[in-house]
Amino acid sequence: MTDAAIADHVPPAPKASAVPKGTAETWSTRLKEKLAEAAPRIGWTLVSVGLFAGIWELLWAVGVADPKLLPPxxxxxxxxxxxxxxxxxxxxxxxxxxxxxxxxxxxxxxxxxxxxxxxxxxxxxxxxxxxxxxxxxxxxxxxxxxxxxxxxxxxxxxxxxxxxxxxxxxxxxxxxxxxxxxxxxxxxxxxxxxxxxxxxxxxxxxxxxxxxxxxxxxxxxxxxxxxxxxxxxxxxxxxxxxxxxxxxxxxxxxxxxxxxxxxxxxxxxxxxxxxxxxxxxxxxxxxxxxxxxxxxxxxxxxxxxxxxxxxxxx
Structure with missing residues (x-):
């Protein structure tokens, strides 16, 4: 069998696009993407809760909230x-x-x-x-x-x-x-x-x-x-x-x-x-x-x- 015939029987190499996406991405990459996606929501959640707690602490600091009834x-x-x-x-x-x-x-x-x-x-x-x-x-x-x-x-x-x-x-x-x-x-x-x-x-x-x-x-x-x-x-x-x-x-x-x-x-x-x-x-x-x-x-x-x-x- 000639070299040309052998080449005809060899299957072509898979294209890069044919590789499943899951095998190309690592777990660390996926984790970073998830964290980057969730970071804004987590940040604004902490800001919202922190603002509420800060107002409460301020009311306690100025003496409006009684610490015995409304402890900060x-x-x-x-x-x-x-x-x-x-x-x-x-x-x-x-x-x-x-x-x-x-x-x-x-x-x-x-x-x-x-x-x-x-x-x-x-x-x-x-x-x-x-x-x-x-x-x-x-x-x-x-x-x-x-x-x-x-x-x-x-x-x-x-x-x-x-x-x-x-x-x-x-x-x-x-x-x-x-x-x-x-x-x-x-x-x-x-x-x-x-x-x-x-x-x-x-x-x-x-x-x-x-x-x-x-x-x-x-x-x-x-x-x-x-x-x-x-x-x-x-x-x-x-x-x-x-x-x-x-x-x-x-x-x-x-x-x-x-x-x-x-x-x-x-x-x-x-x-x-x-x-x-x-x-x-x-x-x-x-x-x-x-x-x-x-x-x-x-x-x-x-x-x-x-x-x-x-x-x-x-």
Whole structure:
């Protein structure tokens, strides 16, 4: 075989553009890009929080804010160890036990935060699954809509606090009533939100699916549910803040430990520093939870462009 024939059988070398992008970039390069993208947001977040804290500190410095009633951030955030020792509520409120026994202050803090976050996300998950399922069934079956939608609309304005005795009657004390309170506070609003999202689906998408011969079940699974996902995830994010509000009330019913128990302890002992420490901690946890949901939303809805404000360019 001649050299020319051998050359004809040799496959051409791959072009540079044919190399996958993931193999060309290193992890360090990707990390730098992510950090460069997130740096402005992180910076402005720190500026915003720092401005609020600075005004608070200024009011304390000039004597407007009473340090006994409104302690500045450097007071209740600086005494971390002194505040963390109050988070051992399960042992502190037990009869015949030494409050110094049990986990260390740092361990008690993580146990308390983990318990509250577990109740929030458990209730949020249960309420989301039930609400989306019921909302889709309401629009799928007309009989089911007539039997359930009036009752859901009737119970939707009821304050979650009104359900607190019901939660205690049914579940007693423990984690169950706290999770039930979160579920009941979110369920009715999320059902109505799901129904509203379904009603707002573009009719052209449904008509095109019908023209192509799609059944009612296929239209709901392939057209309506994907179309309402962006709105549902936004409703989920908004309801997550409601879950944080409700769980603190639910935790005052004797769940053993939780941020609601700590705030109740601070109120009974007139400890403003502990109150504001818990407020700052809850705000941070809520902010972190919202960030996690936004990242999940970005991963799931990869085709939806990120909105940064309609009037920003004006």
């Amino acid at each position: 951030p450097h007071v209740f955030l600086g005494a971390f160890a002194d505040q963390a020792k109050f988070f051992n509520t399960a042992t502190r409120w037990s009869i015949g036990l030494n409050p110094a026994d049990g986990p260390t202050p740092r361990q008690a803090l993580f146990i308390t935060v983990g318990a509250t976050m577990g109740r929030v996300f458990s209730g949020l998950l249960i309420a989301s699954v039930l609400a989306v399922t019921v909302g889709v069934l309401i629009r799928y079956f007309h009989l089911f809509e007539k039997l359930t939608l009036p009752t859901i609309t009737l119970l939707s304005p009821v304050s979650p606090i009104a359900w607190l005795p019901v939660a205690i009657f049914i579940f007693g004390i423990g984690n169950a009533p706290a999770i039930f309170m979160v579920v009941i506070a979110l369920f009715f609003h999320m059902v109505l939100g799901t129904v509203a999202q379904i009603d707002g689906v573009n009719r052209n998408l449904i008509n095109v699916a019908r023209t192509m011969g799609a059944t009612k079940r296929q239209i709901y699974l392939r057209v309506i549910v994907p179309a309402i996902l962006p709105g549902l995830l936004m409703v989920l994010r908004l309801n997550m803040f409601g879950a944080w509000m409700v769980v603190l009330i639910a935790e005052t019913t004797g769940v053993g430990y939780g941020l609601g128990q700590v705030i109740m302890l601070a109120r009974n002992t007139f400890n403003p520093s502990l109150v504001f420490f818990c407020i700052a901690l809850i705000g941070f946890l809520g902010f972190a939870s919202d960030w996690i949901l936004r990242m999940v939303q970005k991963r799931i809805l990869y085709w939806v462009p990120e909105t940064t404000g309609v009037l920003r360019g004006l």
